[in-house]
Amino acid sequence: MKVLVAGAGLGGLCLAHGLLRAGVDVRVHEREDGPHSRYQGFRIALNAHGLAALHACLPERLHALLAAVSGPMAGERRVMDGQLREIRRLGAVDEGTATDRYVLRQLLLAGLGDRVEFGKPVVGYTERADGTVEAHFGDGTGAVGDLLVGADGVGSAVRRQLLPGAEVVTVPGNAVLGRTPLTERSAALVPGFGTVVHGTGASMLLGRMEFRRPPRLAAAELAPDVRLPDTGSYLRWVLMLPGALPAGPRAWDAVRDDLLAVLDGWHPDLVDLVRRADVVNSSPLTVRYAEPVPHWDGSRRVTLLGDAIHTMPPSGGQGANTALRDAALLARTLTAVQHGTAELPDAVEQYEQRMLEYGFAAVAESLERLPDFTPAR
Ligand SMILES: Cc1cc2nc3c(=O)[nH]c(=O)nc-3n(C[C@H](O)[C@H](O)[C@H](O)COP(=O)(O)OP(=O)(O)OC[C@H]3O[C@@H](n4cnc5c(N)ncnc54)[C@H](O)[C@@H]3O)c2cc1C
Structure with missing residues (x-):
């Protein structure tokens, strides 16, 4: 069986590892020119689903490295005013771990070699009479496989063709994402899991990314063939x-x-955080979510995972976790096909039914939590 994946993001790469473990021939086609072409170093909170998925798909030799480049994330979630006076507490949380998207993506690229092709935007696909599917790339070339997985994020070209009526809504208002090197003083702003500041004219969400060990050094020691960014907390x-x-x-x-x-x-x-922000990793951010879609009839040669189908606001901390969960579930169902104990269309349908249920439940939960994160008027 040959699986084509559109998009080398968190979900697509996790799927590729899970399929490789099962001996499936997998190719990932990414639109960006290389692994470092775009700013993407923001903090991702991994919950039990995300961690379980990564452990299920990543080779065991990378598990210790993943733990070393993660950070603690536990304790009280506090709501403060613009003068840092406490307004209320949202309760303590003690699950999960903090990772950095850029570091995690580099770690996920480890061992995939030329199975990941950069500079190959998927622009569409054709289902062929022999039951295979051909992905078309922006440069006029194509690739043929038994299944095409659209893991190409919120603007998914695969979703546009498969589900032209699926809607992605932009949340009004504006968000700016920033990161500022951690100092003792700024660390004190987030003593627990996270801090929300409702100040005059805006709200600010604060989270700490404190690597247990510097990523580049941890990789050199634990998995010398893996090159991780030289990035600080x-x-x-x-x-x-x-x-x-x-x-x-x-x-x-x-x-x-x-x-x-x-x-x-x-x-x-608080003002100092903005003043000292890291230019490369700070930028305006658009918050979007997908309207629920019913399970579709038709193709079982093309499917979707992650933000390509159920994008959600970051307020729930679930987008990446759900993409990783999709990847592990799809890898598991396709492993049965590879082992001859399931048929491909049934396996894909089974995956889609479950993914749509928990995926859109996560969208709804994230939307419910959005008011906690919008400016007090
Ligand atoms: C500020 C912020 C904070 C967040 N915090 C959290 C958090 O704490 N916890 C959490 O779970 N989630 C969080 N998320 C959400 C999380 O980042 C996303 O849900 C997650 O990255 C989705 O993974 P994905 O693999 O589906 O898509 P992506 O990671 O977006 O990957 C999609 C990939 O597809 C590529 N691509 C796009 N179009 C094409 C094409 N046509 N052809 C080929 N390739 C294409 C893209 O370049 C990209 O590499 C946060 C998001 C933001 C913005």
């Missing part, structure tokens, strides 16, 4: 603004100056 913040920011791409300095104007009068430690 940081404080991740998301500033949610009720009004629109000027449209179009803008230099970070201009965005930062707008934010500093909004934060006028806020506690200096």
Whole structure:
């Protein structure tokens, strides 16, 4: 069996590892030119589903490295005002672990070699009379397999063709995502799982990414063939603004100056986070979610996973976890096909039924939690 995956994000790469473990021939086609082409170093909180999926799919030799480059995430979730006075507590959380998306993606690329092809945007597909499917790439080339998995994120080209009526909604308001190198002083802003600040004119979400060990050094020691970024611990913040920011791409300095104007009068430690933000890893952020879709008839040669089908706001901390869960579930169902104990169309249908149920439940939960993260008016 040959599986084509569109998108080398967290879900697509996790699936590739799970399929390789089962001896399936898998190829991942990624639109970006290389593994470092885009800013993507934000913190991801992995819950029990995400961790179980990674452990099920990644080769065992990488498990210790994953643990070494993760960070603690437990304790009280506090809500503060703009002067850092406590408003309320949302309760303690003691599950999961913090990872950085960029580091995790580099770790997921380990051992996949030329099975991942960069610079290959999938622009569409054709189901062929012999039961195979051909993926078409932006450069005019194509690849043929038994199954095409659209793991190509929120703007999925595969979803657009498979489910043209599926809707992705943009949440009004504006968010800016930033990260600032961790210092003793800024670490004190997030003593527990996370801190939400409801200040005048905006809300700010704070989370800590404190690597247990520096990623590059940990890789050199635990898995020398894996090259991880030389990145330090940081404080991740998301500033949610009720009004629109000027449209179009803008230099970070201009965005930062707008934010500093909004934060006028806020506690200096909060203002300092924006002032000292890491330019490469800070940018405006669009929050989107997918409307539920019923299980579709028709193709069982093309399916979807992760944000490509059930994108959700980051408020629930579930998008990546659900994408990884999809990957592990699909890898498991396809393993049965590879071993001759299931038929491909049945396996895909079974996967889709379950994925749609828990995937859209996660979207609904994330939407319910969105008000906690929007600016108090
Ligand atoms: C600020 C922020 C914080 C978050 N925090 C959390 C968190 O704490 N916990 C959590 O679980 N989730 C979190 N998420 C959500 C999480 O990042 C996403 O849900 C997750 O990355 C989705 O994984 P994916 O593999 O489906 O898609 P992605 O990781 O987006 O990967 C899609 C890949 O497909 C590629 N691609 C796109 N189009 C094409 C094409 N046409 N052809 C080929 N390739 C294509 C893209 O370049 C990309 O590499 C957060 C998101 C944000 C923005």
